[in-house]
Amino acid sequence: MSAPSTEPPTDRRRVVVVGAGLGGLAAAVAIHRTGLADVQVLEAASKLGELGAGIQVSPNCSRLLIRWGVDKYLSNNVVLPRYGRVVRWQDGEVLSQAPMMPQIQEKYGFPHWHVHRADLHEALRKIVDELKIPIKVNAKVVSADVDGASVSLHTGEKIDCDFIVGADGLRSTMREVVLQGEEASPPFVTGDYAYRFTVPTDDMVDDPVLADCVQVPMAIGWWGPRMHVVGYKLRNETIFNVVTVFPDDGTMDNTYKMEGEIDHLRELYDGWCPQVKALIERARPGTVTKWKLMDLQPLQSWHRGKLVLIGDACHPMLPYMAQGASQAVEDAAALAQCLRHLPLSDVGSVFQQLRHSRVTQIQKYARTQRGKNHMLDGPEQEARDATMRDASAATRSAYAWSWAAEDGEPPKPWNEGLFGYDAEEEALKRISKLGYPARIE
Ligand SMILES: Cc1cc2nc3c(=O)[nH]c(=O)nc-3n(C[C@H](O)[C@H](O)[C@H](O)COP(=O)(O)OP(=O)(O)OC[C@H]3O[C@@H](n4cnc5c(N)ncnc54)[C@H](O)[C@@H]3O)c2cc1C
Incomplete structure (x- = not known):
């Protein structure tokens, strides 16, 4: 990294974002908002x-989306959970029930949302359209020149730019460019698969077993040996989203997504409490998908030349903390500030410095949370449950970790470190601490 220059950049930059997932669209919006860049998004898919x-969006992410105006396109589609509840797998005992909304909003100034991924994606796309940022579909990027800055598509077309953002997800081609063969280890299996399906809430309200799940909006986690189930309402409370995580059964060796089998779900959760079994009975054939949950060895570097990786391309998150998309959006906000204030040659290294320890900490606890959700019945599980049942214990929350604060700040309770964070503000603070001149508006 060069010594900070005395002048912030003033030249307009052409930025290409590879991938139009949640991270890529967020990056396009955040970078456009700097007023200093012409952004173009390239997406491999035809649509x-x-x-x-479902996706849970915590206040560290909703504060950015609201600042960028995305909420106006979400309207009734977001659900505000009143509680986060943890339930024992076998008998349905409620082990803990922590308040979420409006307490989260009151404490952190921004809401926690449950939202359909397609609705969040659509809302981001509408902002992208409003800002007149072009998105090219059927545009699979196959290589990149990180010195001159250009990308080449599968069609042979070459697109010149000044900077490239690799937001191309877990199976990233841009990651291969950053690694250039060194330490390139492909995503690996975590040992878990997931089934995902939704149930209309109209089918649940009159069911004596399931009505309790939908009377008020909440996130419910049923925790059991080696498996768990999560459920919450979406889309103006009209559907109940269900994710069930269970051990790899070797049926997905050659794919990461396939149609799920309801009979297999029944078999897996035989012996679980009546609510879980009733939810499975409500799953409609043809609507259940089966996913392989993957992870990635930590990368030494998230950048090379004029290419920076964000989101799942460089730091996928296991779903136990529900932070993958939120962290991709935080990345987008921080990267935009780097592009706004730094010479291009320093953007990658400062971005990584800003983001690395935060996402590594969340990844670490997401992996630890897996063990906590999936404990085998026995003394350790009994101790876990006793703590969660004890309403007076500070550690009662399902996520009772301590946030190791950076930059000389003292450790904080987990939620404060995670939810109380403003990625744009923190990036600005750190950039100015590193001695770069702040841009005068
Ligand atoms: C079961 C489950 C539950 C989850 N729950 C939550 C949650 O509650 N909250 C949360 O925050 N996160 C959650 N996550 C994680 C979250 O979904 C991901 O971390 C997030 O969507 C990653 O976004 P991304 O934009 O980085 O990558 P992706 O969404 O993978 O997007 C990458 C895009 O790039 C495109 N692309 C790929 N290669 C190329 C190429 N060569 N050229 C052009 N385009 C390309 C792809 O087509 C795709 O559109 C969950 C994940 C799982 C599996």
């Missing part, structure tokens, strides 16, 4: 959209 159903 824009998002697979899967």
